[in-house]
Amino acid sequence: MLSLKELIPALTKDFTQGITRVDKHIYIQPKKEHKYTFIWMHGLEDVPDSFLAGFNNQELNPFDNQTTKVILLCAPVRPLTKNKGEMMTSWYDIMIPNWKQFWGIKSDKELWGVDQAIESRNFIWNLIDQEPIPKKNIFIGGFSQGCCMSLLAGLGYKESLGGILGNSGYLFPFTEINNKTPIQILHGEEDEVIPYEFAEKSIQPLFKLQIKIELIKLKGIEHAMMMDNFQLMKKFITNCLS
Numbered sequence: 001m002l003s004l005k006e007l008i009p010a011l012t013k014d015f016t017q018g019i020t021r022v023d024k025h026i027y028i029q030p031k032k033e034h035k036y037t038f039i040w041m042h043g044l045e046d047v048p049d050s051f052l053a054g055f056n057n058q059e060l061n062p063f064d065n066q067t068t069k070v071i072l073l074c075a076p077v078r079p080l081t082k083n084k085g086e087m088m089t090s091w092y093d094i095m096i097p098n099w100k101q102f103w104g105i106k107s108d109k110e111l112w113g114v115d116q117a118i119e120s121r122n123f124i125w126n127l128i129d130q131e132p133i134p135k136k137n138i139f140i141g142g143f144s145q146g147c148c149m150s151l152l153a154g155l156g157y158k159e160s161l162g163g164i165l166g167n168s169g170y171l172f173p174f175t176e177i178n179n180k181t182p183i184q185i186l187h188g189e190e191d192e193v194i195p196y197e198f199a200e201k202s203i204q205p206l207f208k209l210q211i212k213i214e215l216i217k218l219k220g221i222e223h224a225m226m227m228d229n230f231q232l233m234k235k236f237i238t239n240c241l242s
Contacts (some may be wrong), residue, residue, distance in 0.1 A: 019056070023050070023075035028056050028065070035067040036162070037131045038139045039124065041075070041146030045088040048072035054230060056199075062165075062234035063139075071127070075145070077115070083094075091149045092117035100198055108174050117152060117172065124153040128161070140238065141165030144194065147185070148172060154181050163240045165233050168194055168223055170202040176223055182212040184236040186229050188221030 026048045030036075040055065046150045051111050054060045054068045057176040063070065082094045093113025093196055096102070124140070131138055139162045142150040147169020156165040160179040167186045185203065187196045196217055206213050214236070216229055 019052075026052060026072040026074075028052075028070040028072070030067050030069050032066045032150065034069055034133065036063060036137045036139065037069045037071065037133060038063050038141070039071045039073065039127060039150075040140075041073050041091065041124075041142035041149050043090070043142070043144030043146055044080075044090050044094075044145075046059070046075075047089060048074050051225075060227075060230045062230055062237050069131075073124070073127075075120070081113075082154060090116075091120045091145045100195075103198075103202075104173075112172070114174060117149070120149055121153045121156060124149065125157060128153075128157060129191075135159050136162050139163045139165065139240075141167070141233070142169065143167045144223065146167055151183070154183075155179065157181075163237065165236065167229055168199075168227060170194060170199045171206065173202075177209060177211075179208070180209075180211050181238055182236075183214070184233065185213070185215045186218055186232055187215070188218045188223060190221060191223045193223040 018031065020027045020029070033043060040051060042050060044154055051072055055072065058065055075089040075091045076088055077183055078090050078093065079087055080090055082097045082099070095111055095113070099111045102111060128135065128138055140150045140154045141164060148168035150164050150166050151169070151171050152175050154161055156176040156178055158178060161181045164181055164183045166183065168188060168191055183206065185199070187199050200215060203215065214234060218226070221228070
C-alpha cells in the first residue's frame with residue numbers, strides 16, 4: 001500500500017492557481033462559492049507542503065474543492081527539549097523522550113510544553129473566528145501532533161464545528177470540552193511512534209460524553225497517512241454534511 005508521500009510524484013500537477021502562502025501557511029481557495037473551510041495541521045518536524053498534493057487533488061481531497069477553502073497550517077520552529085534543544089517545526093514542546101511511560105504519573109507540564117500548546121490552540125481559534133461562514137461548516141484535522149492540536153482546539157472552541165478529523169494522535173488530559181463537535185480518529189494498528197493502545201486509552205473520557213466519535217484501527221498501518229485515511233475522512237465528512 002502506498003503512502004501519501006509515495007503517491008505525490010504521480011499526483012503532482014500545476015498547483016499555482018488558487019494557492020496563496022502567508023507566513024508559511026498554505027491557503028487553497030475554493031474554485032467557486034466558499035461554503036466550507038478545512039483547517040489542517042502537520043506533525044512534528046514536518047511542513048504543510050507535505051500534504052499539499054493530497055488536499056489539492058480532486059481524487060484524494062475528502063472535501064469538494066469547488067466549495068471548500070483548505071488551510072494547511074505551519075507550526076512554529078522551536079527547540080525540542082526531548083531532542084536536546086534541536087530546532088524543528090513543532091506545535092508544542094515535548095519534555096522527555098519516554099513521555100508515554102509517565103502518562104498519568106508526571107504532571108502535564110513535565111511531559112509537554114502546555115503553554116505552547118495553548119498558544120497554538122489560541123492561534124487556531126483566532127483563525128476560526130475570522131472565517132466568514134457558519135462555524136458548523138468549519139472542519140479541523142491533523143496528523144500526529146496536528147491530531148492532538150485539532151482535538152485541543154476543536155473540542156475547546158466556544159461552539160460546535162462541523163467535525164474533527166484526527167490521524168495518529170492522542171487527546172491531551174488538559175483538553176477542555178466546550179462543545180459536541182463530531183470526531184473521527186484514524187490510527188495505524190502498527191504505529192510504534194504513538195501506539196494505537198495508547199491513543200485509544202487517551203480518548204476514553206470522550207466516550208462518556210454525548211459526542212459522536214468513531215475510532216478506527218487501520219490494519220497493518222504504521223505512523224503514516226495512507227489512501228485509506230483520505231477515503232475514510234471523505235466518508236466521515238459526507239455523513240456529517242448529510
